[in-house]
Amino acid sequence: MTFSVRTVPAPTAPAEPACDVTTRLGPVTLPNPVLTASGCAAAGRELDQFFDVTQLGAVVTKSIQLAARSGRPTPRMAETPSGMLNSIGLQGPGIDDFLAKDLSWLRERGARTVVSIAGSSVEDYATLARRLRRADGVTAIEVNISCPNVADRGLVFACDPVAAGDVVAAVRHETDAAVPVFAKLSPDVTDIVAVARACVEAGADGLSMINTLLGMALDLDTMRPVLAGVTGGLSGPAIRPVAVRCIWQVHAALPDVPIIGMGGVRSGLDALEMVLAGASAVSVGTAVFNDPGAPPRVLHELVVALAERGFDRLSDAVGFAHRGPA
Amino acid sequence: MTFSVRTVPAPTAPAEPACDVTTRLGPVTLPNPVLTASGCAAAGRELDQFFDVTQLGAVVTKSIQLAARSGRPTPRMAETPSGMLNSIGLQGPGIDDFLAKDLSWLRERGARTVVSIAGSSVEDYATLARRLRRADGVTAIEVNISCPNVADRGLVFACDPVAAGDVVAAVRHETDAAVPVFAKLSPDVTDIVAVARACVEAGADGLSMINTLLGMALDLDTMRPVLAGVTGGLSGPAIRPVAVRCIWQVHAALPDVPIIGMGGVRSGLDALEMVLAGASAVSVGTAVFNDPGAPPRVLHELVVALAERGFDRLSDAVGFAHRGPA
Amino acid sequence: MSEATARPLQVRGEVLSTHRVGAYHHLVLVAPGVADQARPGQFVALALGGPDTNLVLRRAFSIYRVSTRGVYGGTVEIIYAARGAGTQWLARQVQHTRVDVVGPLGRPFAPPRDVASATLVGGGYGSAPLFALAEMLQARGCRVDFVLGAASSDRLFGALDAKRMGSIVAVTTDDGSAGTRGRVTDVLPAVIERAGTDVVYACGPMAMLRAVSVVADSYGIPAQCAVEESMACGIGVCMTCVLPVRGDDGITRMVRSCVEGPVFLGDRVRWDDVGTVPADALGAPR
Amino acid sequence: MSEATARPLQVRGEVLSTHRVGAYHHLVLVAPGVADQARPGQFVALALGGPDTNLVLRRAFSIYRVSTRGVYGGTVEIIYAARGAGTQWLARQVQHTRVDVVGPLGRPFAPPRDVASATLVGGGYGSAPLFALAEMLQARGCRVDFVLGAASSDRLFGALDAKRMGSIVAVTTDDGSAGTRGRVTDVLPAVIERAGTDVVYACGPMAMLRAVSVVADSYGIPAQCAVEESMACGIGVCMTCVLPVRGDDGITRMVRSCVEGPVFLGDRVRWDDVGTVPADALGAPR
Ligand SMILES: Cc1cc2nc3c(=O)[nH]c(=O)nc-3n(C[C@H](O)[C@H](O)[C@H](O)COP(=O)(O)OP(=O)(O)OC[C@H]3O[C@@H](n4cnc5c(N)ncnc54)[C@H](O)[C@@H]3O)c2cc1C
Ligand SMILES: Cc1cc2nc3c(=O)[nH]c(=O)nc-3n(C[C@H](O)[C@H](O)[C@H](O)COP(=O)(O)OP(=O)(O)OC[C@H]3O[C@@H](n4cnc5c(N)ncnc54)[C@H](O)[C@@H]3O)c2cc1C
């Protein structure tokens, strides 16, 4: 609560929704639009100590790969003005451990789960999707395409509409039609609408945006990069204007494609900004590090903010800023 | 001084340099590496009320176009976490008025001047360069290529290596060899090194980076974009990690090309970070709005920081973080 | 306040005292040097938020009063509404907090060439700069009348000062909680007629300034209006604070309200076009 | 401090008092509930900087002391060095400032199964958590000795408390301004030998912990070391705080020091490889 937020209503349990906050993400309807962000909530268990994770629209898991990964050396983070850099390097268990320990816990707990997957080849992603098809408790798949493509000299999939489309098509092909596939886009591209379009044409049910911006910081004592990984991903309130712009542009170009918005959301008003720009759901990432109670607080504040503005339904607010008040 | 800075030595006049801070920008040597940023200092006159602008390495002027321009409607700005959005729309006098009133004042005042130019066609830029060739008092030209190219459906020159190179080649062709031409790059591209390379191959003596990131904010009362121009440029401390990364990447790829670094510099330590990443000079932009005395303060703090780290010459610190302490 | 317009200063100020006045806050800042140069209608720009703030822009406030003498070697006073992040931060500060002050900024109200009857119109905290102006005018032998308006009585600032200084003092509130229910322009014509007004001075919201201009125009008298546009720098370098103003040559330009204003002649400002770039403005897109 | 490890709480804390102790600051926070659960070696994570801060991450601090009773319904005390932006902000706060507190976090020091002779080694503010530990150990009948080290005497924390509680108290400073000139490990062997140490508990900089581990190893006794790694979340969700630790199965994993630590067995931590991913670690790049 001492976090920098634009409004701070009493941090109580979500109020009786004054408006219908269910939200449709392609074939799936969530009870509300507030999710965690991949890599900022592990697989939900730690946050469940602070609030009931089944209260959220869904838990989005840390991106899972085929095999266990140790990630990058430390230091893995640097604080920056209103933001942070991270270079975790996707440390995590492989898909087997994830299914056995994390997904099963989430399912038993009764949480909805968006499984984020990451790979270094189209085949990796396809295999992960195949494994998930046989698993219970997958509400949606978020395809983290901000990974280097080993087949293309390490060029990040998300930076190339063709490669991005290939990954999405492979995942869509392996996934049950009832499970929506969301492609997670990187803002570090010249034309995000082109990548968005390629993903949708390849079968993505929706788009998640934005992933972190590539950034870096130097340690002025050692005079070397702070991060062992040299560059890292910039997240937090600092990037929110970029996230809102990306959501706005893509919603303008593809108004029927559901968007999960993220990037610097700390408060219900920040979430509302993304909804008005075109997001059907909102993920809370870095804000969790400052306030483990942020996701339910954001939901509560969003509900209040929608009601104050006379919205009976969240869906009426999605993309409202493109249309303007009547 | 109450601005958010990483260090706050006494805000006095620059100390006797403990180290040689002259810096080479291609054919030109400046007495020190701290400049203003284009569009954040008008043409120097207003700041001269707060400090002696001849103390700076150079004044970088607001981007000048052929004809006078009224810019965009208001609101033209929005504050964001540790940053701001602007959509000024390059309001300014045309080149004639600029030469008659602004450049002549700067020359008489004894300031070094980097003239920033902007256009909407390659021919515009060439014409501007031709006009400047006949003018006295132009220390360098900074080519603002973050402008829509009318010949290419409004695609921003800086987003396309070929278009960027065309502009630079045209300006270089019209400019005296003794006057360096710097191309100012946009971070909103998939591969900034490719654009940098194209500019250098087209004859740029150096590169300025970064221009603002494309961002946007919504007004949560009106539920419409805050800016009359809808999207705007994000600047300020929030973007510094992106700027440092761009400087780092380009310096790594083109170590002999001088770079003017900018993006969120508030203090001498911020400037040092850019120098260590590869910048030979540093522009102070948004920080001036908070602290009109920022440029000389940054210079003073940079000199102190260099001396504290045992640098006898600024040039030894340029790109030092790529090499690491011996 | 002194008469000479000099260059603005940047000084390390300090909060001397702060207290509430109705819905507003009255802040006294030690700001050596700024006071000596300030003229009525000018403003100061304050850097708010402390060392680790995420606020990067200064905030502009009209100068309410200054004192150039005394133990503090010069104080500047402002009246402000705590609405957004910066002003809310300011409202939490206590004595001795350091606040970087830039000022005085902008063009002040111009006194009439001859002795004249002046009507001063203020809306909300917009009345703050009018009292120093009144003092200056009275020192020059001018008659001074006031019209003060606000949404409600707690947003009415300076009615007592006005009563002390003004010949006529007319007060309006939107909700009728003080004075006449209505707008300042509902009562302004009557005041102008009774006072034989030669010049109107106004400070307040844009809509009020526009309406005041229309009334003054209809009486063929000039209105000097202090406008409030969003400002990023306050010193003329950023071009965020522009509005369309007709020049002596009849040409409309997008002029910076921080350096060419905040005080403009009402009949020069194209009130209906504020927030747009009129098609006939210099350099307008064709 | 209570014995049960329960889930961490997030509470709206408040500064009760703050004062300097040598080069450090001693902060007493009202944090209802946190105190009741805290065990020696655990830490709290504080959100610093106020409503408009540009600081987005919490800061971790070892719990120095708690009090579960009294009018404030539970206080937590920490000893901190004001170095960066967050701790400098904290040092400027006075009574009543609100500080959001998450805690207690992490795995505490494990008491020995049987009555034992324990040597507690602290470096700088790292000695802060050792006094509550000493109390707990003494309550279980353990002998407690202290080795406290610091760069200089002003960075030596708790020497008086140590003298009150410890059988032997050895002090070292790098500059010789207090105790023996040198490092804690210069005097640790002698203490271990005199005290017949069964277990070492240590908290301080990484280099110290590593050296203490080596000494303990050479005596064949366990060392419980509380590490300090950069943490973004402190609650186990971000993976920034990892270091290479050998498990019961002999396999090295990059484990989170915020939830699997901060207390580790010294011989399990691969001190030489901290800051790297050892090639034989689970999931290391091939
Ligand atoms: C010449 C001038 C004189 C002024 N005099 C006074 C005065 O005497 N008393 C008073 O209470 N207010 C005055 N204002 C308005 C005052 O500047 C804003 O209330 C203040 O900037 C709001 O800051 P905030 O941090 O509370 O709001 P935020 O919403 O956090 O501000 C965000 C940004 O928008 C700008 N902004 C927001 N509202 C306004 C506004 N109304 N006008 C200009 N910029 C704005 C801020 O400066 C800041 O850069 C004046 C403005 C100008 C231009
Ligand atoms: C388990 C644990 C216990 C600690 N106990 C204490 C204590 O009792 N007393 C004390 O003074 N300090 C303690 N520290 C270190 C304390 O967290 C840092 O001094 C503090 O975070 C620095 O914050 P800053 O705002 O001053 O520095 P900044 O440089 O502004 O911090 C920037 C970021 O880096 C992180 N960071 C910086 N230095 C450290 C560090 N040494 N360790 C971990 N993170 C760091 C910060 O948390 C923040 O996220 C502890 C750290 C950990 C992990």
Ligand SMILES: Cc1cc2nc3c(=O)[nH]c(=O)nc-3n(C[C@H](O)[C@H](O)[C@H](O)COP(=O)(O)O)c2cc1C
């Ligand atoms: C520490 C950290 C780890 C992250 N890990 C992942 C990840 O594994 N997969 C992914 O798609 N995004 C990852 N992200 C990006 C976030 O999901 C999110 O897109 C980004 O941080 C912007 O949102 P925020 O500003 O709310 O954090 C990570 C971000 C952070 C800060």
Ligand SMILES: Cc1cc2nc3c(=O)[nH]c(=O)nc-3n(C[C@H](O)[C@H](O)[C@H](O)COP(=O)(O)O)c2cc1C
């Ligand atoms: C209000 C404003 C106006 C700007 N105008 C220009 C311009 O005319 N030409 C240009 O090349 N860059 C312009 N810029 C970009 C700056 O020169 C600079 O590249 C950018 O703001 C990043 O630096 P900063 O964070 O220090 O401001 C402008 C920036 C701002 C904030």
Ligand code: FES
């Ligand atoms: S506020 Fe910057 S030019 Fe007026």
Ligand code: FES
């Ligand atoms: S600090 Fe986030 S996992 Fe340990």
